[in-house]
Amino acid sequence: xxxxxxxxxxxxxxxxxxxxxxxxxxxxxxxxxxxxxxxxxxxxxxxxxxxxxxxxxxxxxxxxxxxxxxxxxxxxxxxxxxxxxxxxxxxxxxxxxxxxxxxxxxxxxxxxxxxxxxxxxxxxxxxxxxxxxxxxxxxxxxxxxxxxxxxxxxxxxxxxxxxxxxxxxxxxxxxxxxxxxxxxxxxxxxxxxxxxxxxxxxxxxxxxxxxxxxxxxxxxxxx
Numbered sequence: 001x002x003x004x005x006x007x008x009x010x011x012x013x014x015x016x017x018x019x020x021x022x023x024x025x026x027x028x029x030x031x032x033x034x035x036x037x038x039x040x041x042x043x044x045x046x047x048x049x050x051x052x053x054x055x056x057x058x059x060x061x062x063x064x065x066x067x068x069x070x071x072x073x074x075x076x077x078x079x080x081x082x083x084x085x086x087x088x089x090x091x092x093x094x095x096x097x098x099x100x101x102x103x104x105x106x107x108x109x110x111x112x113x114x115x116x117x118x119x120x121x122x123x124x125x126x127x128x129x130x131x132x133x134x135x136x137x138x139x140x141x142x143x144x145x146x147x148x149x150x151x152x153x154x155x156x157x158x159x160x161x162x163x164x165x166x167x168x169x170x171x172x173x174x175x176x177x178x179x180x181x182x183x184x185x186x187x188x189x190x191x192x193x194x195x196x197x198x199x200x201x202x203x204x205x206x207x208x209x210x211x212x213x214x215x216x217x218x219x220x221x222x223x
Contacts, residue, residue, distance in 0.1 A: 023201060023202070024201050024202075024204060024205070024206050024207070025201065025202040025203055025204050026204065027039070027203055027204035029176075029204070030116065030117055030118075030139070032138070032139050034136055034137065034138070035136065035137035035138075035139060035174050035175050036174070036175055036176065037117055037121065037137075037139050037140055037143060037174055037175075038143045038145050038172045038176060038203065038204060038205075039118055039143075039145075040117070040118045040119060040120025040121050040143050040144050040145060041120055041144055041145060041146050041147050041158065042118075043119075044118070044119045044120030044144055044147060045119075046085070046089065046091070046112075046119070046120075047085070048147070048160075048164065048165045048166050049083065049144065049147065049165075049166050049169070050083040050084060050085050050091050051082075051083065051084045051085055059082040059083060059084040059092075059094075060082065060083050060084070060165075060184070061080060061081070061082050061184070061222050062080060062081050062082075062083065062169075062182040062183065062184060063079070063080045063182065063183055063184070063185065063186040063214075063216055064079035064080065064081070064180055064181070064182055064214045064216075065152075065168075065181040065182065065183050065188055065193045065196065065213065065214055065216075066180065066181045066193050066196065066197055066200075066211060066212065066213045066214060067079070067178075067179065067180035067181070067211060067212065067214060068178050068179050068180070068205075068209055068210070068211045069209065069210045069211055069212055070178060073097060075099050075100075076097035076098065076099055076214075077097065077098050077099075077214065077215035077216070077217075077219070078096075078097060078098040078103075078214075078215070078216060078219035078220065079095070079096070079097045079214050079216075080095075080096050080097075080186075080219075080222055081093060081094065081095045081096070081182065082094045082096075082222070083110075086109065088111070089111070089112045090109055090110065090111040090112070091109070091110040091111075091122060092107070092108075092109055092110075093107065093108045093109060093110050093124060093126075094106070094107045094108075095108075096222070098219065098220065103220060106126050107126070108124055108125050108126035108127065109124075109125055110122040110123065110124040110125070110142055111123060111125075113139060113140035114139075117139060117140050117143075120143065120144040120147075121139075121140035121142070121143045121144075122140055122141075122142040122143075123139070123140050123141055123142065124141055124142045137174040137175065139174060140174065141173050141174050142171060142173065143171065143172050143173070143174075144169050144170070144171055145170050145171065145172050145203045146158065146169065146170040146199060146203060147166040147168075147169045148166065148167055148168045148169070149161065149163040149165075149166060149167060150167060150168075151167050151185065152167070152168055152183055152185050152188040152189075152192050152196075153188070153189065153192050156195075156199070165184075166184075167183060167184050167185070168181065168182065168183040168184070168185075168196065169181070169182050169183075170196065170199060170200055170203060172203065172204075172205055176204055176205050176206065179200050179205045179211075181193070181196045181197070181200065186216050186219070187216055187217070188216075190213060193213050197211075
């Protein structure tokens with residue numbers, strides 16, 4: 001899509017109640033004349049997010065800690081995703097979850113968005129089964145708004161300070177219509193997850209739509 005002009009817009013600040021009231025922040029976004037896209041974290045480096053990893057694994061496995069409820073993940077637990085590096089900056093994606101006693105998954109690709117949207121913005125495509133894009137939006141549908149180097153439970157830190165990879169991320173979608181928190185750590189205390197949910201709201205994502213803390217207990221090993 002050719003963008004003749006990009007405008008900076010602001011997400012309207014409101015107060016929402018979702019368990020506890022979290023103020024929704026006012027943040028910059030990119031407007032393409034049709035949709036608003038959250039700005040990704042400044043200085044985002046894909047190599048610190050996807051594989052190959054320092055241990056030699058060709059992919060990075062991330063576990064969902066919490067997310068806005070979506071039809072495609074209804075009744076899912078043990079949600080996780082593997083991200084691998086691909087040519088031309090494209091990321092390979094494999095999402096998995098367990099429904100009842102049945103494991104399922106879907107594979108796709110995520111090419112980087114146009115430079116105007118910033119590093120850390122991608123457009124995930126699962127082919128005919130894609131459902132994670134707002135109607136009519138042609139820009140990125142996967143934006144890494146915040147990437148933390150600290151382990152869950154430690155003081156939040158977005159500066160490397162000698163660390164080589166991100167440990168937890170907050171991802172949003174076009175029109176701020178969907179978000180999730182991912183971590184390299186599968187089992188995280190609820191109080192820590194709630195701290196990340198506060199960060200979700202501070203990044204302009206309203207919590208007025210239902211969301212859930214993901215059940216990561218008694219999960220099968222990632223294949």
